[in-house]
Amino acid sequence: DAKTTQPPSMDCAEGRAANLPCNHSTISGNEYVYWYRQIHSQGPQYIIHGLKNNETNEMASLIITEDRKSSTLILPHATLRDTAVYYCIVRVAKDDKIIFGKGTRLHILP
């Protein structure tokens, strides 16, 4: 079973920041938080990952709470091309059994 819980869907207005939450209350100290997204009928695409510090790259920012039991993926200026299913997963560095949940379907509204 997936170790994360995400809302099934969210809406965001184009140009606004999209904040996607993820709960991982049973996360252990050596597990990383990863985010992927899947645009319809394509393979998922890696977005970002982190352990305990907040991370930022050209696509998004990842905010992890101090207790590491939840995190938020932030797309700073959402566009229509960000419409996709977003998956939050947790895994240890040497864990090859990578389990995905059902993700959050993000709708960007024009």
Next chain:
Amino acid sequence: DGGITQSPKYLFRKEGQNVTLSCEQNLNHDAMYWYRQDPGQGLRLIYYSQIVNDFQKGDIAEGYSVSREKKESFPLTVTSAQKNPTAFYLCASSVGGWDTGELFFGEGSRLTVL
């Protein structure tokens, strides 16, 4: 360009037939994975392999088989024992080992059983 290639992109099969989906990567990755996706659902792990000549069952391995004879190749056979094989199949790879790098996915193979 480096990446993962899945073929065929679309495949139709009659009930009772085995079919093999190809997955090739030129990223020099040790770890490879097969996932199944049904409409409106997340990805479910079928099999994964950490090194050549070794692989492990995922959560839904029944009715599937794999081989890992070469580092760059991880074909998946959907056997006639798989009761509901119509689905979207995704192959992925990662560096493996202690690396915390991401999964790289192929574009998927859509299998329809007639």
